[in-house]
Amino acid sequence: MPHIHIKAFKPVTLPAEQANVKFHFMAHNVLHSDEYLISTSVDEKEFFLLVKDTADNVLLKSEKISRPSPTYIVKRALNAYATLSESEILASNVDDTSKNIHLEKDESLWSIHDFAKGFPEAKDVRIEVGFGSGRxxxxxxxxxxxxxxIGIEIHKPSVEQALKQINILGLKNLILLDYDARLFLELVPSNIVSRIYVHFPVPWDKKPHRRVISTAFINESTRVLAPKGRLELRTDSENYFAYSWETFIGLNKARLEVNKNQEIAISSKYEDRWKKMEKNIYDITLINEEISEEIKSGGSFAFAKGLNRERLLELNGTTQKIEGGFIHFERLYDIDDTKMMARLSMGSFERPEHLYVIVSDEQSHYFPTEPVPSQVNFAVHKHLDEILHG
Ligand SMILES: C[S@@+](CC[C@H](N)C(=O)[O-])C[C@H]1O[C@@H](n2cnc3c(N)ncnc32)[C@H](O)[C@@H]1O
Known part of the structure; x- marks a missing residue:
């Protein structure tokens, strides 16, 4: 990831602008005085730069939760801050900040909030989860x-590679999303998808809660699949196959197909590797036979007004549980006399979201964007608003 080491951190008066990069405010970690965040925006993408004092210099890089895609945006912001603050650069891996011409067009790269605003119209939709090289x-x-x-992938460099190929080939029927596929499905209308491909998912033998296949994922897949629509799992891992099979047959009702070493239209990078090693490849396919109910939508992420400093200090480091969900107050930042900011993980236990809330005397709000509009998130938000402002 792009980063710069500078000799000393030089704060500048904010807001400020340099080379079309805007810097809005700074937030100071209340418990760790060596960490600050700088709110930044480039081409309407809002994110934080992270400043961390180390023993002999200062590290400037993008903050993980709000990191934007494509990466050149972060590079531009880092260089702009270093120039603006006249910092002495000791080391940097930020070389070429020019936009790669094949990343200039990014209308094929949607954010989760684009999907929340309106699902794209199409007669037939297919989804690939964890597309990797995109082959x-x-x-x-x-x-x-x-x-x-619709291709969903959490690994940003893979998303950029696929975006380049889309632009080179001029494909108009492919949308990419860099997000957790397990959260995405909740935004998909019922009965519209004809295929969901899950090819060679990470087996996560040591962290099974991170696996894509779960009862919740299969149930959501069944809801979004049209009648005769197919959820196709392909794996080289016998362990993952056994786990998935158990999960599939645990359903009340399902039409399933199992295949071993079946050839498909195109072999992915992973598949080629396993074939060379003469590993077996297993497919489990679920064929949907039901028409599902439409999803319920609605709710609000609005906050009441008011900053209660003491309450935020008390909440920092704690976890608040409600039915079906939770809020964990991970870190707390000071912005100014009227604003503080908390870093949260919140939502459902198996699929939490990571974001910030800016709590203000004026109007509190989430940063950089609101949570995904799911029923659990609306319920957790209501609780959060009560404990912050009630
Ligand atoms: C082993 S690779 C397989 C890639 C590709 N399907 C292939 O066959 O070559 C698994 C991919 O799934 C992605 N991934 C893992 N969990 C994910 C999730 N919850 N949502 C979206 N992508 C995910 C990983 O980043 C990785 O690129």
Whole structure:
């Protein structure tokens, strides 16, 4: 990830602007005086730069939760801050800040909030979860120009690689999203998807809660699949196959197909590797036979006004549980006399979100964006508003 080591941190008066990068405010960690966040925006993308004092210099890099895509945005912001503050750069991996021409167009890269505002219209939709190199996804999109493909991947460099290929090939029927696929499905209308591909998911043998396949994921997949729609799991891991099979047959009702070493239209990078090693490849396919109910939507992420400093200090480091969800107050920052900011993980236990809330005498709000509009998040938000402002 892009970062710069500077000799000493030089705060500048904010707000300020340099080379079309805007810096809005600074937030200071109340417990760790060696850590600050600088609120930054480039081309309407809002995020934080993280400043960390180390023993012999100061590290400037992007903050993990709000980090934007593509990466050149972070590079531009780092260089702009270093120039603006006239910092002495000791080391940097921020070389070329020019935009790669194949990343100039990013309308194929949607954010989760774009989907929350309105799901794209299409006669037929297919979703690939964890597309990695994108070989299978791009092949399918090229072969089926009348079908809308949505590729979801949490690894940002893979998303950028796929975005470049989309722009080079001029594909109009492929949307990418860098987000957790398990959270995304909740925003998909019922009965509209004809295929969900989950090819070679990370087995997570030591952290099973991070696995893509779970009862909740299969139930959500079944809801979004049209009748005859298929959820296709392909794996080389016998352990993951056994775990998934148990999860699938634990459902009340399902039509399932199992195959071993079946060839498919295109072999992914991972698949090639396993084939060379002569590993077996297993497929489990669920074929949906039901029409599902439409999802309920609605709720609000609005806050009441008011900053209660003592209460925030008390809440820092604590976890508040409600039915089906929780809020963990991870870190607390001072902004100014009228504002503080808390870093939170919140939402459902199995699929939490990580974000900030700026608590203010004026109007409190989430940063950089609101949580995904799920039923659990609305319920957790209501509780958060009560404990912050009640
Ligand atoms: C082992 S790779 C397989 C990539 C590709 N499907 C292939 O066959 O070559 C698994 C991919 O899933 C992505 N991934 C893991 N968990 C995910 C999640 N919850 N949502 C979206 N992508 C995820 C990882 O970043 C990784 O790129």
């Amino acid at each position: 299978h996804l791009i092949h399918q999109a090229k072969e089926n120009p009348d079908i809308l493909f």
